[in-house]
Structures are given as structure tokens and as C-alpha cells.
Amino acid sequence: MSLPHAILTALLEKPSSGLELTRRFDRSIGYFWSATHQQIYRELGKLEQAGQIRALPSEQPARGQKKEYEVLPAGRAELASWVARREDPKTVRDPLLLRLRAAAVVGSTGIREELARHLDLHRSQLEHYRSIEDRDFPPERRTAETDRLRHLVLRGGIELETFWTKWLTDALTALGPGEQETPAP
Numbered sequence: 001m002s003l004p005h006a007i008l009t010a011l012l013e014k015p016s017s018g019l020e021l022t023r024r025f026d027r028s029i030g031y032f033w034s035a036t037h038q039q040i041y042r043e044l045g046k047l048e049q050a051g052q053i054r055a056l057p058s059e060q061p062a063r064g065q066k067k068e069y070e071v072l073p074a075g076r077a078e079l080a081s082w083v084a085r086r087e088d089p090k091t092v093r094d095p096l097l098l099r100l101r102a103a104a105v106v107g108s109t110g111i112r113e114e115l116a117r118h119l120d121l122h123r124s125q126l127e128h129y130r131s132i133e134d135r136d137f138p139p140e141r142r143t144a145e146t147d148r149l150r151h152l153v154l155r156g157g158i159e160l161e162t163f164w165t166k167w168l169t170d171a172l173t174a175l176g177p178g179e180q181e182t183p184a185p
Contacts, residue, residue, distance in 0.1 A: 002033060003033070003035055003039060003040075003043050004043050004047055005078075005079055005082050006025075006029050006033045006035070007021065007040065007043055007044065007047060007053075008053070008071055008075050008076075008078065008079040009029070009079065010024055010025070010029055011053060011069055011070060011071045011075075012075075012076065015056060015068050015069060015070040016068060016069065017066040017069070018037075018040055018041045018044055018066070018067070019066060020068075021040050021044075022037050022040055025040065031129075031157055032153065032156070032157060044069060047069075047075065048069070050074070051072060051074050051075075052071065052072055052074050052075030052078055053069045053070065053071050053072060053075050054069065054070060054072055055067040055068065055069055056069065056070055096114070096115075096118060099111065099114070100171075108175075111175075112172065112175055115172050115175070116168075116172060118164070118168055119164075119165060119168040119169060119172065122161050122164040122165045122168060123161075123165050125157075125161050126158065126161035126162060126165055129154060129157050129158045129161060130158060132154060133151070133154055133158065136154075137150075137151045137154065
């Protein structure tokens, strides 16, 4: 249910076309809520049908022209209602954790390399988030509520990546350098 809310948020920040939304998802929102090009366009159609967004008038004919969308009062009200709703935390569903559990049963061939690969990916993402923080959120820019809230989202990403890098480092240490790769009895 959160994809329409992610789109409403992005459009309230800046009216955009579907293509621009896709790019923005790739650069920011996608770090914590991903969506494909097709999902975004499909959701734009649903939001427009529901009267929550509208295509901005264009000076040129619409055929082959990209549409820019803006949020209507109904969309803003839906987003505000969603923000105020209670929602329980979601259970973590990470295939890597399941693969470790499976490795205990069928053997751990390749799992050490996969853990090391994930560690590299999480370290890279952590470095990327920290560079965004340095660039976009210097201390003097953390005073306005909108900046504080956006910075909190980024800090959440930084803390998650910090967790994963620590946990993966600990997991690799626990496996040891030449761990036997045989199935558990």
C-alpha cells in the first residue's frame, strides 16, 4: 500500500512526469522504497482515476508528450491520513538470512563468498549515504522541520547499513577462514 504514498510524497515535493518520478526513485526514494518504471506508471493511472492527482495542462498536444502530474486536495488528504495511521513494524524478509539457514542443512558452499560480497555492497552503500549526508545535510541545514525529517530518513539508512556491515563482518569472523563446507548432520 505504500507505493501510492511514496508517489504522492514525491509529487508534493515537486510535480513531475512519470519518467522524472522514476529517476527520482532511482536517486532517493528508491533507497528505502523501490519501484519499477511499470509500477510507477500503473500507480499514476490509479491515483489519477481516484482523483488524487491530475496531469497538468500542457501547451502542446498530449500525444507523445510527457505528462506532468500534481497532487490534488484528495491526494494530500490521503497522504496526511496515511502518515497519521498506526502501523506495526514489518517482519524482516531477507533472502540472505534464509540462505544462511538453508546452508546449515545443505552445506555452506559459496556462502562465505556471498557474505563477503554483501559486506562490500553494504560498505559501498554506507559510504554513499554518508556522502549524501555531508553534501545535503550540513549541521546548519538541519534546523527546518522538512530538512530534519529528510535527514532522519537518511540517518535510518546510515544506521541500517552500519548494522549490516557490522553483522556481516561478525558473521564472516564466526565462519572462520577455512570453514568446512559440508551439510549439517
